Amino acid sequence: MTRLTRREFLKTMASAGLLASLGLSTLQPIEVEAHDYYWDRLYRSSLKYGVCGICGSACAFKAYVEGDSYLTDLRGNINDLESQGKLCAKGNAGIWYAYDPDRLKYPLKRTNPEKGIDVDPKWVRISWKEALDLVANKFKEIKEKYGGHTIIFMGHPPYKPWLVRLAHALGSPNYISHLDTCVITNVLVRKYTMFTPTFVHDVKNARYILCFGWDQPAKGKIVYTHQFSEAVKQGAKIVVLNPLYTTTVAKATEWIPIKPGTDLAFALAMMNVIINEGLYDEDYVAKYTNFKDYEDKIVSWVKPYTPEWAEGITEVPAETIRKVAREFATIKPSMALTHKRDAAGPNYTNSWKLAHAIVILNALVGAIDNVGGVILPRTFKVPDVNKIYPPPPPPSVKEKADGKHLLPLLDKLGHGIFSTLVENILREKPYPVKAALICNYNVLAFPNPKRAVEAFKKLEFIAVVDILPSEMALLADVVLPDTTYWETSGFSPRKYNALYPQIAVKDAVIKPMYDVKSHNWIIYQIGKRVAPEYFNFSLSELKKEMLRRAGIANSFDELKEKAVDGIYTLPGASFKPLEKLEAFAKQGKKIQIYAEIFEKYGYDPLPSWEPKREEKSLEYPYYLIVTRSAVHRHGKTTNIPWLHEICPENCVLIHPEEAERLGIKDMDWVYVESRYGRIKIKALRWPGIRKDCVCVPHGFGHWSRFLRVAYGWGANDGDLIPTQTIEDVLKRRDPTANACMSDVCVKVYKA
């Protein structure tokens, strides 16, 4: 089966010309000259500037293209603050995304009314006009019958302005994103305690790096990798708290295999040491934080959290905690790091408190907006469509399908909750959901995807915008094929490593393959059909207006002219430490060590200790850890043969001694089972993991037969993770509604 698939892939590649010249050269008299595999082609290629769309880092690259769509070479853009001339494994293989013969090629309509796992939708090809009319008419019909609020709109945050516009135009308050399963803890806590949800970390200049499970180099994130390696080269001290030994740990100076879900206790004990011993940066704390206003409260709050107390919880010796705290406060510049799904990501019930604790730690040592610290981003502020053209009025229905209206701080940010949405759809609360427009989200990304499938089956109508025939597309009534990042033009302000404002030009590197359209165009066309008064502008005019109002250029062509080798940097811009924080201080905004806004809404203003939800037991003796492979971006790259070759499937990583006890050898089939479900997966012994933990990497277990490379490989960790109800969230008093994606215990046994 696989062999056949690969051959077909090869055929497509060959037809695209990629392999055309290989092995065809004839015997030539001069020995080495025969090797002209590519170089003559490179001479015929034209240079295009692109921005990678595999992950959120959006590395800028330079592509060499022959004809319309044959990529001859690919390089990172050296002028780009993010990629700095480099690309990761995914970025290097990215062209497969466009060339993939399994891609959705034209609009499709479902003819099989039955939906579910392993059910063939029996797609038929329809025209774009027919598809868009169908979606628009269905939405109009449902709006009339049940009200516009019964339609939900889902898509990644970059789609938000468009989806919100369309939702509001139809009278729906429901834009829902995936952040509760991804990064909401850090986004929300940073937004309210340091005014901006920043992920800019000056890792390069830090001399003491404390990672709370932070593992970006091991995920192949270029934007952090080159900085991290620079820090390693400079001899920075790198301490990693992680129950799993990853490739980041391999480069660290110290590995602390902390008990999962207890990092908060470690951070609290560090604060205890730093505050009691007066090791914090007095001037900084007084000038930029509200520490002095609440000093008594903070000192008495931190008192019980001694290193000895933390030792009992974290299983890290008190002396180690004390040592780390003192080093962290004295070896400067120092910084505590967290990114997405690490200890402070939405992994445990207490993760949002850890996110706050990390802000406090960084504030105490003066690391926020400072050299070698957490930087408040300096980006171009590009207005979105709703700021340029008058948006529709907010809908009259305020209750939201995922229940986020009950969490005011989260509601204000406008992100969504995957984990509660499923339960709400199933029990029809606060109202039944009837239809959905889902952009590039896969049902496999949900906690407990089997339950999510049941929920989506209840909907009358689903339209899916996607690139690959994903599991979500298989549940759709109408499938609208999206373009890849290779096929659209635009611009991309740098968000990570944004030390000064920079914008990358994005050409359409290749001509759109097949009959696909960009998601912006799709949403716009649906909008035009359901509420023409809000979609009566031209898309090229919008692009121009966005650039003009951001003060960058008067047109896209002008931006391209102003850009140096594909990158436009604000003239005279350079990184000035503390500049942004100073500006905030002038407005009276101080870093919220004591978070007044949390207190106002009835949440803990200071992170108090709270244990994680699940503890190991005799029945479920292992903590589940979830990680991601460096060569895959969740489930969306698993159909790429070059990446499939390096990591075709996930395995459950287990400590060799535990494996021996259970009689498990490498590549043995085992079951991993939690209270909520079980998966069949191969085992791999991994010496670098705590004995009470097992790790299941994410992104596998595709059941869409249309993904001919990825189908049937590995298992989905999501099957082990429960959904939650909005009442669960309210009961825990968690403002972020984090989905607790690793707060699960499992057992392992031979299959």
Add this chain to the structure above:
Amino acid sequence: MYAILYDSSLCIGCRACQVACKRWNGLEADETEGMDFGNPQSLTSNTWNVVKYVWVEEENGPKLHFVVNRCMHCLEPVCEAVCPVRAIVKDRETGAVVTHPERCVGCLACVEACPFSVPKFGRGVGTRKCIMCIDRLRLGLEPACVSTCPTGALKFGERSEIIKMAEERAKEIGGYVYGVHEAGGTSVIMVLTAPPEKLGLPTPMKAPYVKSKVSGADTLLKEATSMLTGSGVGESLVLALGAAIVGGVIARRMKISRKEG
């Protein structure tokens, strides 16, 4: 004469180099299983570069090390010497040892002879291996793997400069240098965080040599090597032809010995 530096103290095993190699050289994916810690398990005619994860038991418990498995581009390549049809040639200007799979007759002499077990024969494609992206070098570009390496673990430059860099870095981190003398010197120089034998690297003779698995071939091979070494660059057609003939004889003998074995 160029060389590639691989500094394992900076490598994080992200595999960008592996994919960049496949992309530039248009290589098909291999079939594998399991997780990404060293896939594909060995070099093949489609995989010219693999980063391996190696656990080494140390004082404070097991530690993860990285090492690359790729053509070392020997200064005096034995594969070149044994190839009867000149399907492997060292480009003395750049230092790249280049395969010409279209000339390969599939005798496997190079596959048997290489002290690093690098060249691999593939059905329908001939024997292939890393060619140091000689086509890129001709354009003034670095090899694809080097140009994409996000950590700077891979570097490219004049061999003498690279050796200097490697020795400095090894001194700084208390590491090991591999490739300066191995097999008479190679154009891939590694800085290793653990002794080479612990990382699964072979420990070949530290002089230009031809590893012989063929009885009675030693003298012939040594002669062939000294002919090439003696002539400095070995560019003269006569010498090259001579080497090819010697190689052919060896390959024949080798085949015979394989049959016997």
